[in-house]
Amino acid sequence: PRLIVAVEQAVKVAKEVAMQTAASIIGDKEGIIGENAGVKIGEELARKMGRELGGSAGLAAGRFAGARAAVQAARTEAGKLNALQIDNADLAQLIARVREAANLSGKDAGAKAGTEAGANIDIGNIISEVAKAAKRAANEQALEMKAFETMCA
Numbered sequence: 001p002r003l004i005v006a007v008e009q010a011v012k013v014a015k016e017v018a019m020q021t022a023a024s025i026i027g028d029k030e031g032i033i034g035e036n037a038g039v040k041i042g043e044e045l046a047r048k049m050g051r052e053l054g055g056s057a058g059l060a061a062g063r064f065a066g067a068r069a070a071v072q073a074a075r076t077e078a079g080k081l082n083a084l085q086i087d088n089a090d091l092a093q094l095i096a097r098v099r100e101a102a103n104l105s106g107k108d109a110g111a112k113a114g115t116e117a118g119a120n121i122d123i124g125n126i127i128s129e130v131a132k133a134a135k136r137a138a139n140e141q142a143l144e145m146k147a148f149e150t151m152c153a
Contacts, residue, residue, distance in 0.1 A: 006123040007046040013127050014042030014134035021135050025142035026149075033145065037138040042130050049126045058118035066110025070102035077101050 018038030019031035026033070077098045081090060 006050055006121075006126050007043060009123065010046035010127045010130040011039055011042035013131050014038035014046075017131045018134040018138035021138040022142040025139065026146050033141055034138045037141055038134045041134045041137045045130045045133050046126055049129060050121065053121045053126070054118035057121060058114035061117035062110035062114030065113030066106035069109035070106035073101035073105040074098045 015035050015038035017034075018041070019034030022034035022037070023031065077094065081094055086094070
């Protein structure tokens with residue numbers, strides 16, 4: 001839901017910026033050029049940035065939290081046995097239980113931390129970058145149209 005809100009806000013800002021840019025160059029009163037450029041750039045770039053920023057933040061946090069939980073689970077399992085009375089069969093069982101406990105707790109903690117970190121991406125930064133890109137795109141399209149009009153006149 002947070003990414004959807006970011007995309008919607010970015011598209012709205014991108015449309016406004018692109019329409020203003022196009023209007024200042026070619027007098028695009030209906031705003032069709034700017035609106036089209038703003039919507040296209042806004043959606044594409046906002047989604048891409050949201051995935052990248054959220055994914056990288058989530059991955060880093062998830063790995064860290066998962067590793068921490070796995071170590072704690074391994075300690076807990078190892079603490080259940082008396083190290084002085086352990087034989088090879090007990091050691092093999094301990095290793096299997098430690099792997100399973102570490103894997104399960106690491107996955108759970110990692111997924112939760114990753115989701116939380118990914119949800120805390122900076123929407124303002126995404127909107128700012130999208131607005132800049134929409135302005136550039138509308139500027140390029142409007143200048144191309146202006147050049148074409150000049151050649152045809």
